[in-house]
Amino acid sequence: MNLIQNILKENKQTIVDAIFDQELKDKVCKAINDNVDIPFIGESTEAKIIDALYSSVEDVVKEVILEKL
Numbered sequence: 366m367n368l369i370q371n372i373l374k375e376n377k378q379t380i381v382d383a384i385f386d387q388e389l390k391d392k393v394c395k396a397i398n399d400n401v402d403i404p405f406i407g408e409s410t411e412a413k414i415i416d417a418l419y420s421s422v423e424d425v426v427k428e429v430i431l432e433k434l
Contacts, residue, residue, distance in 0.1 A: 378431065397415050
């Protein structure tokens with residue numbers, strides 16, 4: 366393994382956590398909320414649904430990235 370691969374392997378959790386920070390979550394959730402309107406439910410309920418969906422997707426994506434690094 367070369368130096369870069371070793372550094373990546375040793376720091377992969379830190380790298381993934383840095384990418385999936387609150388700023389990314391806020392931007393993704395806002396983009397989804399701007400493009401999705403669910404009739405008959407309020408904005409706060411929509412926000413809760415979008416937040417839950419984001420958290421589920423984030424967990425899966427993190428897991429896959431960590432497995433592949």
